[in-house]
Amino acid sequence: MKRELSLDELRAIMREYLEAHDLKETYTRNIVLEYVYQLEKPFDADSVYKRLREAEGKQISRSTVYSAIDLLCRCGILIHLTRNLGANYILAWRCKGYALVLCSECGKLNLFRQENLSKQMQYVKPPRFSPTQAVMVVFGECKDCTNRSLADSTDVAQRKDKDTAKKASLRRNRRRTIIRNKIPIG
16 A cells, blocks of 8 residues: 655655755745645646646746746656646656556546556666656546547537438439429429
8 A cells, every 4th residue: 555645754855855956945846845745636837837826826937836846856756747738747656556547638547556566667677777766657548538539429420421411402402493493384
């Protein structure tokens, strides 16, 4: 079972990193950490920026929020997930010993316990490289999005069938009108 790290433990990790790199602990870095700690789903930096700007009621720089998130990734607190929808992040401790299954359409994230994943990742040792953390991410489409896309494609096919039927009906009516107009009455 994964052990949830406390906010204080994550702050200590960030402080240790900041001290090791001669950086300062700032108010914005702390509020970004506090906010992302509450999030269970993957998030993007822009949503964090917008939410903090609303919550704080102050002018918080977008670049400062992005920099704080980048710093949290370098600390090992966040994991940067790149997808076709943009960059997303998730707390690293949520992923330990789990495979992440991420829907490319809606961003829904599921974690699946993989007993042997940690052991298997120990054997992955590329030459001239020291891995600091390993995460297995599987991208795909969740059941809801698959059903929605199937329903959408069915709707499109039905609309095409209706359009084709309407066009055929219009052609028949046009022919009847032409024929009626050509036949002299009386």
